[in-house]
Amino acid sequence: MKKFNTLFKYESVALAKSRWLWIYLIAFNLILFSLRYFSNDPQQLFVSTMNSVLFFHSIGLLLFSTLSWQNNSEFISLILTQPIERKTVFLARLSSFCLSIGISTGLSLILQMGASLHLHESVRLLVSQTVIEIIFTGIGFLLAIQIQDRLKAMAIAAAVILLFCLVLDGLNLWIIINYSAYPLEKLILGLSSLNPLALLKYQNLANDESSLWIGYAGLLLRRAWETGFIKAISSLALLLWILTPISVAWMRFKRKDF
């Protein structure tokens, strides 16, 4: 535990001194401030903030976590020659990264939006933000561990972002527009299971009127959500998304030749 604490502290100090973290935090705060400033409807504010948290935070985290690991790969080799287990190195790096980002962006969210949103909405956003941090830090670490070439890793990270933010959503929309006469709930949910951002969106919006803010898909979802099966499958898919990238990243790290 002492070794974990030592590495955790050192990594956290290095992250706190990173100018990229501060640039990211300023951008994140600017987005939250603009949303709060330009939005009058509290429900619209919740949906807009949720979308910003989902998309901006996932993009930022994926790029930042990939870069952070790649920039420190030689240092990680050096640490691994010290009397410390690989498991401790992985866990300390993961937790220092997730906690540093989580605390700084979580505080930004509470300070900017706490007064304008209901308590349950703020809690939902904080939970979504935490889930995104775990999923996308896991994917970022996995890409960096698996791919030595920095440019190639960044290109694949960009492709993953494009897939989650644009391609899968676009495909859903295309199916809804072209096949609206058919029962689509299960197909849409199946496709959405491939996208953790869509799953989080559904978890946040399916229970109330906010679902209408995501259009026809929201309407379909709200109807289907009332059957517990869809809710359970969606929650299970999200749980798999939380566990899989980190587990695979750890298995690759354990077997990696440095």
Next chain:
Amino acid sequence: MIEIIDLSKSYGEKTVLNKLNAKFEEGMIHGILGPNGCGKTTLIKSMLGLVHIQNGDVLLDGVPLKSCREKVSWLPQHPEAPRNTTPQELFDFIEDLRGEKAVFKESLIREFEFAKELAKPLKALSGGNFQKCFLIATLMFDVPLIILDEPTVGLDPVAAARFKKILAERSKTTTILLISHITSEIEQLSDKVHFLLEGQWAFSGHVKDLENQTGFEDFESSIVHVLSQRREAYSEKV
């Protein structure tokens, strides 16, 4: 005493180390030489447990080296640490991680005139001072085995001379593996040289023995001779 027994490592179909055996006696500087890609770095990384070997053992006084890493200190060829941290933070971090006091830290800081660099971020250090920082981090512990990969790269002549003096002093009580492409440095510092070629030792012994064996009077010509002989033998075999 370091013993390497039947060490084998392949990357895919490429065999880098093929049942390699060696003994590095204690209290000596062992120079390890070899052309690019001959397996020097893989050998060191296999010893340290950074790469997973297919077969073999590396023992330090009879104990597997990977289970007593607190007894080893390594300077990689391209050392790195978060550039926004300071040398002082790095030294404290490594001390804390090893749970051990760095007994030679203060004297090394004095020898390398490094005190005024301690509070600067690593990114603000010159190439030479950056290398000094990691030399101090490597040499500051009293360990039985020190592995140095190209240690004098970037050092000015004064710092390089001081480093050689420190190394000669430490070698009285410590086994030192010195990897370098600078043959004059290996010749000057090493008690024994080990020449690695295509995953096998082409020569292992004292510098004088090598010169006697090849008939050349200088170390560099002897090395070139061994290298060309081995290459000819390899071509004939292929």
